[in-house]
Amino acid sequence: MWTRPRRFIVFLITMEVLSVGGFAAAFAHSPQPTGSDWLEFTILAAGATVHIQLTRRQEERRRNRTKTVLIDLTAVWVFPATLVLPATVAVLLVVVIRIQRWFVARRPAHNFIYSSLAHGLAAALANLCYMAMGPRDWTTLTAAESLREFGLILATALVYEGVQVLYVGGILALGSPSPTVRTVLGSKADNLLEAITTGLGAVTAVLVVTMPPAVAIMAVVTVVFNRLAELDQLQDAVVTDPKTGLLNMRGWTESAERALNRVRRSGSTLAVLMVDLDHFKQINDTFGHPAGDDALAAVANALSSVTRPADLVGRFGGEEFLLLLPNADAAAAELAAERVRTTIAALRIPTTDKRGAQVTISGRTASIGIAVFPRHADDLDGLLQAADTAVYDAKEAGRNRISFAPVPH
Numbered sequence: 001m002w003t004r005p006r007r008f009i010v011f012l013i014t015m016e017v018l019s020v021g022g023f024a025a026a027f028a029h030s031p032q033p034t035g036s037d038w039l040e041f042t043i044l045a046a047g048a049t050v051h052i053q054l055t056r057r058q059e060e061r062r063r064n065r066t067k068t069v070l071i072d073l074t075a076v077w078v079f080p081a082t083l084v085l086p087a088t089v090a091v092l093l094v095v096v097i098r099i100q101r102w103f104v105a106r107r108p109a110h111n112f113i114y115s116s117l118a119h120g121l122a123a124a125l126a127n128l129c130y131m132a133m134g135p136r137d138w139t140t141l142t143a144a145e146s147l148r149e150f151g152l153i154l155a156t157a158l159v160y161e162g163v164q165v166l167y168v169g170g171i172l173a174l175g176s177p178s179p180t181v182r183t184v185l186g187s188k189a190d191n192l193l194e195a196i197t198t199g200l201g202a203v204t205a206v207l208v209v210t211m212p213p214a215v216a217i218m219a220v221v222t223v224v225f226n227r228l229a230e231l232d233q234l235q236d237a238v239v240t241d242p243k244t245g246l247l248n249m250r251g252w253t254e255s256a257e258r259a260l261n262r263v264r265r266s267g268s269t270l271a272v273l274m275v276d277l278d279h280f281k282q283i284n285d286t287f288g289h290p291a292g293d294d295a296l297a298a299v300a301n302a303l304s305s306v307t308r309p310a311d312l313v314g315r316f317g318g319e320e321f322l323l324l325l326p327n328a329d330a331a332a333a334e335l336a337a338e339r340v341r342t343t344i345a346a347l348r349i350p351t352t353d354k355r356g357a358q359v360t361i362s363g364r365t366a367s368i369g370i371a372v373f374p375r376h377a378d379d380l381d382g383l384l385q386a387a388d389t390a391v392y393d394a395k396e397a398g399r400n401r402i403s404f405a406p407v408p409h
Contacts, residue, residue, distance in 0.1 A: 001110040005174065007174050011171060012110070015170070019121045023091070026087040026124035026125060027088055029087070029131065030087040033086050033088065033089050037085055040084055040208050041081070041085060041089050041093060043208055043212055043215050044077050044080060044081055044204070045096050047077055047204075047216070048074060049100065050219045050223075051073070051074070051219055051222040052097065052101065053100070055222075059101075072101070074097050075194070075197040075200075078093060078094055078119065078122075078123050079126075079157065079197075079202065080205030080208060081123060081127075082126040083127075083153065083202070083205040084205050084209055085127070087124045090127050091123055091124050093123075094119050095120070097119075098112075098119065118167035121163055122161075122163035122164045123160070125163055126157075126160035130159075133155065133156075135149060135152055139209065196225075200221065200225075204218045239254070241315040243297065244296055244300035245297075246303075247312065247313065249314065249316060249317065252312055252316075252322055252324075255324075256272075256324045259324055263326060263373065268326070269328065269372060270326045270327065270328055270372070270373045271324070271336070271370060271371065272323070272325075272370070272372075272380075273323040273324075273333065273337050273340065274387035274390070274391050275299075275303070275344075275368050276319060278364070279399075280292065280319035283295050287351065287352070287359060288354040290351070294349055294351040295351070299366075302344060305343075306336075306343050307325075310326050310327075320391075333372055334370065337368045338402060341366055341368055341402060344365065347362065347364060348361070349364075366400065367399050367403070368390075368394060368403070369386075369389065369393070369394060369404075369405065370403070371390060376405040376407060376408065377408075386406075389405055389406065390404055390406075391403070
């Protein structure tokens with residue numbers, strides 16, 4: 001832990017100290033557990049254990065493949081505990097789950113302890129907020145009262161997720177040399193999976209109160225969802241570049257072909273930009289290949305930040321990137337390319353040198369080639385060839401500049 005950046009260490013220790021106050025506040029307002037509380041705890045712990053033990057190998061594979069946020073689906077068991085159990089017992093359930101997760105975590109102890117505290121504190125504070133809102137007995141609710149209870153559950157879910165985002169997202173942002181929204185908060189698919197998992201947790205809470213034996217169904221559901229999550233991760237890996245998180249050539253080409261077909265049908269235009277980092281080999285030679293990887297990740301983040309949601313950003317290979325801009329003519333493409341060029345030139349990339357010392361890479365430039373459909377070519381291969389030719393023209397003209405492809409005769 002002590003080899004991590006100072007801001008990472010300070011944030012980690014500060015948040016762990018603050019968690020003590022959060023636990024104390026929640027436990028102070030937690031009632032004494034009753035016999036029914038312990039029965040419900042046993043049911044949830046048994047369901048969680050079945051889920052964890054039957055998906056251990058899947059979780060190991062998913063964790064080994066991901067470098068960002070990992071959604072492990074245990075909210076199906078923890079979130080209902082925040083709704084139906086006292087805070088002390090809900091946190092105890094988190095402890096039971098996390099002890100079992102330790103054997104598949106394969107992470108440094110300080111990371112595992114910190115994330116365990118985040119999970120436990122999220123459950124404790126969500127329970128505190130839920131109880132403060134005055135929930136009612138679910139077995140006697142009228143239709144109108146059930147709407148109110150549903151609103152309370154939604155509010156509790158926001159607290160539960162918000163605490164985890166603050167703790168986990170904060171530490172990921174500080175621990176990464178070039179954090180992105182995806183690496184800190186996860187992808188849209190990650191967040192959708194987390195929302196579904198929390199929703200299933202609410203269903204589990206209703207079942208454990210009104211029909212306890214039916215909780216066994218949720219154990220089966222979580223095992224199936226784990227498998228689906230692994231399949232989704234595998235599909236994503238096929239079209240994603242592991243170093244940058246951008247689309248790889250296969251993923252970019254498939255999406256670009258679909259975008260080009262839409263543009264053809266609408267009679268519009270699109271532009272392809274090829275971005276080639278100038279003298280990239282110097283980074284590897286001077287600072288080492290890990291620094292080169294950090295530079296690629298920083299450029300990828302910069303490209304994503306200065307493009308529109310509809311634009312396609314991918315890694316062509318090596319130090320080259322591709323952008324497809326739907327509904328962009330030559331003028332719009334030139335403005336976008338200039339925005340990319342100046343953004344890359346302004347980057348300051350924190351990394352390490354060959355001896356592990358902290359350094360900052362700056363003053364990097366890029367040469368950008370532009371090809372516009374249908375002016376320069378009428379298919380994707382032709383546009384890529386035209387943009388590549390334009391890149392060479394930009395480099396031969398002195399680098400750090402934009403060049404349009406020649407118009408075919």
